Amino acid sequence: MSEVAVTGEREALRTNMAALRGTQILLRRTSLSCRLIPRRNRVKTKWAATFPSFPATSLALQNFDMSYGEQLGALWPSARISMLCEQKYGALLNNFSETTGQVSDLQMKGAQDFVLCGISTPGSVPRSDRAEADQAEDVLKFSPGIQCFVFPKSDTSRFRPARPDSSGVLGYYLLDAASILPVLALDVQEGHSVLDLCAAPGGKTLALLQTHAIKKLTVNDLSDSRLKRLRRMLQDYIPREIWSENRVDITSCDGRTWGEMGRSTFDRVLVDVPCTTDRHSVLEEENNIFKRSRTKERQRLPLLQTQLLVAGMEAARPGGVVVYSTCTLSQLQNECVVEQALRVAQEELDIGVQVEDVGPLSHIFSTTFCFAPDRRLGALVVPHLTANFGPTYFCKLQRVH
Ligand SMILES: C[S@@+](CC[C@H](N)C(=O)[O-])C[C@H]1O[C@@H](n2cnc3c(N)ncnc32)[C@H](O)[C@@H]1O
CATH class of the missing domain: 1.10.287 (Helix Hairpins)
Structure with missing residues (x-):
């Protein structure tokens, strides 16, 4: 050690x-x-x-x-x-702003777009076996248009706060770069209707909008105060005509009931659930879910997460994709929730869902993130001193009927 x-x-x-x-x-x-x-x-x-x-x-x-x-x-x-040390950030480029100056600024400081680096690195697709490689290239589908800049491994430089361009739109959004991975895995394509079930404060919503492919984006969160933050973020990052043109619909419902309201509607559903937020829990007393007064709430998390994921599966159309994600290392809130939700969907709702392999996707980004090896379901980014991102867990699912 x-x-x-x-x-x-x-x-x-x-x-x-x-x-x-x-x-x-x-x-x-x-x-x-x-x-x-x-x-x-x-x-x-x-x-x-x-x-x-x-x-x-x-x-x-x-x-x-x-x-x-x-x-x-x-x-x-x-x-x-x-997790006890300072975390590393990524700068999600806002392609609704004037990006040319921003990109060269970021590159001059030594940051690189990890998405582009992952795709263009030779040998980024596993080559151990030709058939396996062909299959991996086939499976390697992810949302387009997302650029997220990070400093190289072991470089602990920090980004300056983003500056507005000439029309007042901010150039990038700082977030844990690993939180982009669930959005990439969602594989958003042209003309899709997308539901972001637990969306606030909106980092992943902004990443979804960067694809410029979504016909209709529905953004939901139970918390009004957190939705206020999301609205403010949209005002700072997206020109008004884009999000007021009925292309972004903001709702405040209990996500668990979504299945009843809009069954089999969406091409893509992102279920980024509330969890023990491990990094926050070991560093901050404020709003800490490990406070004794919140024990029951914490113990009920896996149930809430399962209900939200089942609702997400119901909301997806047959053939549609659902991505489940958390920012915890807990197996109980990750793999176990996915397994339980698959069971409930099949046995109680007659909804068939299959788990997609995200191995090839994690493989191409393994130069930026430290992934836990041998995951049976989904992928897990584990914080590491040389790449202090995460925790982020994500699992890609496809509704088959
Ligand atoms: C991990 S955060 C989401 C982070 C967000 N996706 C982002 O990238 O900025 C989980 C969110 O779930 C919301 N939430 C909790 N219970 C919910 C429920 N029953 N229905 C919908 N949202 C809920 C919380 O208010 C919180 O904003």
Whole structure:
């Protein structure tokens, strides 16, 4: 294990020890006061109120150490320290703005479009076996028109905030570059109608619009405040005539009910569900799902995710594609949700869905991202100090009937 990783482990251990010491002091005080105060006058300790409250970030780390240590094996120590360090961003180029100056600016600073690099790198399609390679080229279909600039591996330079062009439209959007992968996997083509079921604050919506191929985009999110952020983002990045021309429809529904409202309608459905947002959970106390008050909400996540994915499958037309994505390393919220949703769709709704191979797609982008090996369903980007993107999980599904 690297020295940095060991320091991180020690840091976490120190936090846990401090919390443990707090508990011991409390226990000692309790037993001392028990001996001094006559039994009839003793006040029962209210455990829930006096128990030292662990920071939610420590609870998240403890939880991840237990589950991901086993799940990811040797990959976990490096993923752990990477999530505790500064993450790397990508600059999603906004092709609704004047891009020529922006592109040369980004290139001069040393950033490169990872999508173009992946496609044009010789040997980017697996060549071990000719038949396998032919098949891979055939399967390698992804959404066009998306350009996302990143600094090379191990280069930790940062992007400057985007500047507006002469018409006031911003030139790029900063986001975790791995979050573009589900949009690429969705394979949006000319004239498609697309549903973005859990869309706010809108990074993936903006990437979808970069394809210029969508006839009708429906953008949905349950949260009004987050939809407000999405609207603001659209105002900053998309010329008004594009998103007010009935081409972008913004709705605020519970995504779980979407199947009943618009069954078998969309060519493409993106289901980017709420999850434990692992990176946020180990770094930020605010809005942390590992707070004790949110335990039930956290435990219910796999059920909510399954319901949202099933609704997405219902909303897709037969032959249509659904991509499920999260920003967690949790198998319970990734592969297990996909398996459960496939079962529910088949057994309860008579909807047949098959899992598509995203291996070739991850292979061509493996020079930019660190992928977990041997995934049975979908692909998982694991944070790494030399490529500190993710976590991002995505699984591509096709509705067959
Ligand atoms: C991971 S975030 C989506 C991020 C977004 N796709 C992006 O790229 O910016 C998950 C979103 O799901 C929304 N959400 C939670 N429960 C929902 C539900 N039942 N129906 C629809 N959206 C829901 C949350 O408000 C949150 O904005």
